[in-house]
Amino acid sequence: MNPKITTSLAFGLLIIGIIAVLFIIILLGRNKKTHYPNFFRWGHRIAGYAFFVLYIFICYLMSLKITSDPVTWTAKDVVHAYLGLAVFPMLVAKICVVRGFKKYYPRLPIYGMIVMIALYLTVIMSGGHFLLTLARSQYIVLLQRGKPVKVNASEGRKVVQTKCSSCHSLERVYSHFKTEAEWRDYVARMRAKDPLRLSDLEELQALGFLIKNLGIDEQKMDAQVGMKIILNKCHLCHTLERVFQQKRTQSDWLKVIETMRAFDPQLLSDSEARQVNYYLGKVLLKQKTDS
Secondary structure, three states: OOOOHHHHHHHHHHHHHHHHHHHHHHHHHHHOOOHHHHHHHHHHHHHHHHHHHHHHHHHHHHHHHHHOOOOOOHHHHHHHHHHHHHHHHHHHHHHHHHHHHHHHHHHHHHHHHHHHHHHHHHHHHHOOOOOOOEEEEEEEEEOOOEEEEEEEEEHHHHHHHHHHHHEEEEEHHHEEEEEEEHHHHHHHHHHHHOOOOOOOOHHHHHHHHHHHEEEEOOOOOHHHHHHOOOHHHHHHHOHHHHHOOOOOOOOHHHHHHHHHHHHOOOOHHHHHHHHHHHHHHHOEOOOOOOO
16 A cells, blocks of 8 residues: 555544543543533544544554565564554553443543553654655656656665565666666566565656666766766776776777677666766867877
């Protein structure tokens, strides 16, 4: 499920819980009794029922996510899950007090506040963190099935770091610069090996991150991209000093690039080779006046 929806449900649960606790505190805790006890009593009951139903529904959604996602949890996810599960026995204890242990009824506000503290920590740890990262996220617009879609590239970084690293090192990913079509083909091939590894949303987010940060625009030559490719690729065969201490003509650099590609055809794609050649021809070009 979309994290925006689950975050909205979580904050909705927190708001309902706050209302339920507030009503019972007003009903039982005020020095001067309220003039509308039935309103607060029934308001507390209705909010309590809604809270319990929504809590069970969210637990069901989280169980689906846990069973469908094989990736190892982070420490934050573990603490979030334990706090969320701790709410259940506290709810059961509170219901038991209401139904069978009337002499503990005056303590219900305390039980309610304990539940709310655990729920608050649970929601803020996950939902609050999600909203903060959402506000600071980078976005990119991609065409998906012919329609422009705004993609969160920052969430895509997390997908790449957690999902791609389970099969190979991230260096294998970050060392490449590809066009949008090449990245789409690359991600599609990776997903075909394990269709359950990525959801459609995660695939789109990963594409957004890769295209925004490691993408090549075929219509635009970028010296910075060419330099990054050289730094990532050329040192695999020889020192970088061997590159940067030389100056050659444009045609000579092109011959060097093709010679290197002949040694390792997988070293550079056609688009990467063009970017490297542009950088070399722009920065390390031998002028006619050079001897």
